[in-house]
Amino acid sequence: MSELKRTQLYNAHLAAGATMVDFGGWEMPIQYPSGIVAEHLYTRHFCSLFDVSHMGRLLIEGPARVAFLQHVLSSNVQALDINEAQYCIIPNAEGGAIDDAYLYRFEADRYLLVVNAANTEKDLVHLREQIKAFDCTLTDISADYASIAVQGPKSREMLEKLSGGVQLTELVKNALGTVEMEGRTVRLAKTGYTGEPLGYEVFIKSEDAEWMWNRLLELDARPAGLGARDTLRMEAMLPLYGHEMGVDAEGKEIPIFSVPLAKFAVSFAPQKGDFIGREPLARQYEAFQKIQNRIYEGTELLPRRMMPITLIDRGVMRKDMPIYRGEKLVGYVTSGTMVPYYVAEGEGMATAYTDETAKRALGLCLIDADIQTDDIVYVDIRGKRIKAVIPRFHMSVMAPPYARPILYTPPVQGKPADGTGYRAEALELIKKAAENHLWRQKQCINLIPSENTPSRAVQMLCASDPAFRYAEHKKIAAFYDNEVFYYQGTKFIEHVEELLVEQMRQYLGATEVETRVISGQMSNTAVFSSLMDFKNRNNRKVNPQRLGYILHNHIAKGGHLSAQPMGALHDYVAVDPVTERNAVVPFPVLPENHYKIDVEETKKVIDQYRPEFIVFGKSMVLHKEPVREIRQFVDQMGLQTTIMYDMAHVLGLVGDYFQKPFEEGAEIVTGSTHKTFFGPQRGIVGVNYKPEDLKWNLWKTIESRAFPGSVSNHHLGTQLGLLMAAYEMNTFKDEYQRNIIENAKHFAKCLKAEGLDVAGDPAISYTETHQVIVNVGYALGYDVAERLEANGIIVNYQATPEEESFTASGALRMGVSEMTRFGFTKDDFAKLASIMADCIVRGKDVTEEVRKLRSEHTEMKYCFNDEAFNETLGSLMGILGV
């Protein structure tokens, strides 16, 4: 093996007892003494180190670097921002793959391309030939830098120990970062070839490679070889050149679009222009789209596609084994082996992994395009036909911190209901509903910040007759914009809505209010739809343009679904043709406090993106939003940007103790009426437009996007209840709002004093809202929330801005509104803080303490409660039969 090349970590592998093999001309560890199975499992539950220094690292610099890369790669290089990476393919002129690769942009003016070890020489020949036509350079820096893949749920924790707690990269896949680690500069990419949701590839100077390897071993990472790398990538359904790409079992070139990742790796963006293989790839893409629509005529370019495959009967698949459906040869296994996994117990968020392990025979295949998920096929394993199936996937990466194995289960047929015997079930339902009502209203301590309990008067009004009626209405210009109602019997309801609009106008300080939207999310949808309509009002003859850029709070930094492309923005946000991604940009947050918008950085973002729409507001909210500062800046810049404040969480705090959105410069306020605002569950839109304003027609559009755009029936029962809640709020808000803020600050301070890790800025007593956030440890949020619930305290488990997903939640999100409404004072919150610490920190059963504290507070405050009022309410209750 003396001619084989060795990586910077060769000695480290020998020291660890690795079995070394020839891999593409490199002497590499196939496994270490613990074996492939143990290495695979350790990666999935802890963290493994893979020496990937054998891969080719090529630096591209010079004025024409982007043009060159656009020409030789399949991806849209211009879409790549600084500190981002992208998967790409190096296509040949025929639409096949010379190699697949990853492109990294750590700096503005240079790109790092990482290619497969065995293909490096071939790639270099190709790229050096192509680069002649471009004013840029290609340097092979493979010898100067080593790379180590650090993969597994503990990878971030371990690397952050070396960075002294400094954040490595943004939490999203393909994010990059450059960090100092114990005096050495380390470049990190949140990428990998294991499918781990937490995994990094680290680039480090060759002379520092052993240092990094050994430091991570000291932190309990273990080395893993090429064997585990292969089983891990197979389970993650990631293609390997030479298996799923390159040449197939019949010796034919595999078209790039046979591999599902091609969808992401190939771009036909206009600014990319022509590139090597574009024309055949465009034809493949056409065939690909047909196949996705289950049309198989004219798809000869893509006879087969890559799919996962798993054995139902016993055996092990290997590369090139034929696959049959009936007597017809339908494809070949491209990769296959037996892969271990940890056996899970429990369901959903309560899923827990045991120490028990098992194995399953899985692989990847190139199979006829008309074969679908759940189809049964047979693999010819050395002459025997073994039953197999095409599963949806082998594994899911969507629930960090773990990559979760998905074992194949056949589709189940639901049993049709027999339609009899429901009386007993109906009775049971009544009993259960009564128990639930009693528990949530009188026995448990509810700290969900997005909830509240409406007063008895509100509850009764919600249940009264309007709950069963219709009252569609619309302003009609022919009648001087008077409301015309389309139903009879609605005079009372009509009056109620007029009064409600007036109360809410007064409360918000708005010129106009729309109350027909029945949720906060619907309020936003109606506004987004109106903005888009307003944008396109001067040309109705073409497809309307969507909105963009939009400045919003990212969901990972406390933003809510109702202002995300995956939520309410979905149908209204444009795709930026340059990045080929949604035209949204998040508010920058302060490095030392991810809950707070960084105003100065935001100004730079506004200057760069010129957003047409800015949405303030979030669901994890500790601070006031900088509406005034941003309004001033936008005006100063002379932008027509529309500024909206989604006050869903904080609608009940509008006023002296929190924010006055319209005074500060918002044009539109949306919200839900049942969080800090203690009404029934509805939405609201308020604006400050006047008839003489340019955007007055935007307000008119908002009205029509409420009705007939969003609702026909606008839930008249809760609209009636909301009017009562609005009377209560306008009467008691001063006392209520002051107490909410004081209680929240005091609760936060007491929790801190009890030894809990309270998030936020101690200088402002952690919060300026009703919310308090407590960190309980990475991925432990759900368990702690469950334990609290078992003891009678209801909280949200919540991912902080430092966590990848709700499945990795490490915090509790709490609000003081409902308990304040039931009369909790600062002293009560101090008691509650101590009870919670007993439960969370000291593991005590606090059921009795919770019950006692709660039982002292069952009478609703901040509502009308005098004798005469209660007498009249009593007669309504009598009529309702309560």
Add this chain to the structure above:
Amino acid sequence: MAIPNELRYTKSHEWIKEEDGVAVIGITDFAQNALGDVVFINLPEAGDEVVAGESFGDVESVKAVSDLLSPVSGIVQAVNEELIDAPEMLNSDPYGAWIIKVEQINDREELLDADDYEALCAEEG
């Protein structure tokens, strides 16, 4: 690496122990080490005929499949069913985890004693 003295060995790394006309057959420590983690085994059934030098089954490791070659010709008396669910026993206890027992033996491969087998392993290792 263990090479017990009382066993005989094939060049293809099976071990064999003959007692009272019955041959107990397994794979050696060297073999399991070279294979890596064994994840699957294909076994014959009792009553099947096996032929010296020919395959009577196979073992699959994560990396690859290997034929099991019979050191003797005869009839399978018993197979170690435990291995079906726990093939990793071939890694953890190669000389305890026998694979098949063969009776009515009528032919044999050339077998090595422990010393010769050790020399063979040294050569291949």
